[in-house]
Amino acid sequence: xxxxxxxxxxxxxxxxxxxxxxxxxxxxxxSEKINFENRFLDRDALLVSAYWILKKNKYTDQENESLQxxxxxxxxxxxxxAPVLFFRGKNESSLLYSLRPPSKLPTFWVDLxxxxxxTSNLENIRDVSKIWxxxxxxxxxxxxxxxxISWLVWADAGLNEFRSNPxxxxxxxxxxxxxxxxxxxxxxxVPPHSHDGCLPRTEGIMGGTVFMIHRSVVxxxxxxxxxxxxxxxxxxxxxxxxxxxxxxxxxxxxxxKELRPDLFYQHTHGxxxxxxxDNY
Numbered sequence: 001x002x003x004x005x006x007x008x009x010x011x012x013x014x015x016x017x018x019x020x021x022x023x024x025x026x027x028x029x030x031s032e033k034i035n036f037e038n039r040f041l042d043r044d045a046l047l048v049s050a051y052w053i054l055k056k057n058k059y060t061d062q063e064n065e066s067l068q069x070x071x072x073x074x075x076x077x078x079x080x081x082a083p084v085l086f087f088r089g090k091n092e093s094s095l096l097y098s099l100r101p102p103s104k105l106p107t108f109w110v111d112l113x114x115x116x117x118x119t120s121n122l123e124n125i126r127d128v129s130k131i132w133x134x135x136x137x138x139x140x141x142x143x144x145x146x147x148x149i150s151w152l153v154w155a156d157a158g159l160n161e162f163r164s165n166p167x168x169x170x171x172x173x174x175x176x177x178x179x180x181x182x183x184x185x186x187x188x189x190v191p192p193h194s195h196d197g198c199l200p201r202t203e204g205i206m207g208g209t210v211f212m213i214h215r216s217v218v219x220x221x222x223x224x225x226x227x228x229x230x231x232x233x234x235x236x237x238x239x240x241x242x243x244x245x246x247x248x249x250x251x252x253x254x255x256x257k258e259l260r261p262d263l264f265y266q267h268t269h270g271x272x273x274x275x276x277x278d279n280y
Contacts, residue, residue, distance in 0.1 A: 011226070016118040020141055023110060032108065033145060040083040040106035044150045045173050047080065048142045050087035050134070051096060051157035052114040054127045073158035074099050076165060080155070080276065081105060082172035085142045089113040110145070122247070124240065129247035132208060136225040143218045151177050153212045153275065160209060161273035173279040177212075180279065185265040186221055187212040188253065189274045198245035199254055206257070206264075208249040209272040217263060221256075224263075228255050 023029045051074075078099045083106045088096055090113070100107050114120060119133040139152050181187050188206035199205070213221055229252050236242035245251050257264045268274045 011118045012121045013118055015116045015120075016137065019112055019116040023112075036083070036106070036108045037146065037148070041146060041149055043083075043171070043173055045082070045153060045177055046142060046146055046149045046151070047082050047084040047153045047155045047172075048087075048139055049084060049155050049157050050112075050131060050138055051092050052089055052131065053091055054114075069158075071095060071099075073160075073163040076167075077159035077162040078157070079105060080159075080162070080167045080172060081169060084108070084155075085110060085145065087112045087138055108145075110141075124243055125247045129244075132249040133229060133247060133252075135208070135249060136222045139213065140218055140222045143215050147215075150215055151212055152215060152218065154208075154210065155273070155276065156209045159273055159276075161271050161277065167276070168280050170280065172276065175279045177279065181212070181214075181267075182265050183214050184217045184263070185214060186217070186253075186256075186263055187265050187267050187275060189267050189270055189272065191250070191272055197241075198248065198251050204254060204257060206250055206253040207272050208253065210275050211253075212267075212275050221263065224256050224260060225252060228252050228259065231255075 074096075078096070084100070085108045086096060086100070087110045089111070093109075096109075102109075114127070114131075117130060117134045118137050119125075119130040122130055122133065125133075135154055139154060142152055143149070188211045191205060191207040191209070229246065232246035232252065232255060233243065236246050268278065270278065
């Protein structure tokens with residue numbers, strides 16, 4: 001099936017940058033940022049996550065079911081005892097505050113509505129894919145908000161490996177990340193299953209649920225991610241199946257690694273969240 005739109009890979013930068021600038025200009029934001037840095041950023045690692053209530057996700061087409069599903073998963077997965085920068089909108093605030101009260105778990109909240117994401121206007125792409133495609137925008141902003149942090153760890157909301165059982169209670173990370181990994185690298189895990197039909201081979205698939213990057217390469221990886229995404233969409237040329245493949249972050253990671261293998265380092269063949277689990 002061929003989609004009719006020719007504007008499906010244009011990213012809306014103006015709304016996103018305007019909304020982020022509102023945060024940066026807020027006295028409350030700056031005060032909370034200083035407090036968070038002084039109290040919690042002593043282990044040189046920051047988890048970055050985001051959550052918006054969607055009418056549809058990859059598990060259900062019903063908004064109420066989607067909300068209940070993720071609420072149940074996040075009862076366990078959101079209580080990682082680590083500094084977390086969380087992007088969310090007004091509709092998500094009360095739920096996330098109840099699951100991750102700042103008085104108990106170190107959390108820095110960033111106000112950002114789903115419709116203000118740079119990827120929100122991409123056409124013929126599922127809403128959940130628009131969030132996947134926004135990950136590197138959000139990681140880049142996290143690196144600007146906390147410029148002294150070396151390691152940025154993307155962790156999906158509703159993290160699958162902690163949905164049934166909560167993570168350990170001790171503070172993460174326990175291990176020294178600088179001694180575990182090369183500095184200028186995208187640290188990834190190999191997921192348990194592959195993307196049939198999207199790639200020429202299955203070896204080298206990288207998980208998008210949890211991955212880690214060093215701040216020294218965040219801008220380079222950000223540029224590489226979006227140039228690779230744009231190239232993929234041009235090759236898709238309106239074909240619905242190809243667009244579906246191009247709007248999956250794991251597919252884009254695969255093509256990025258083909259272009260710049262020197263920027264990638266495999267952590268393990270473990271589960272989706274092995275980077276977190278193995279560093280307790």
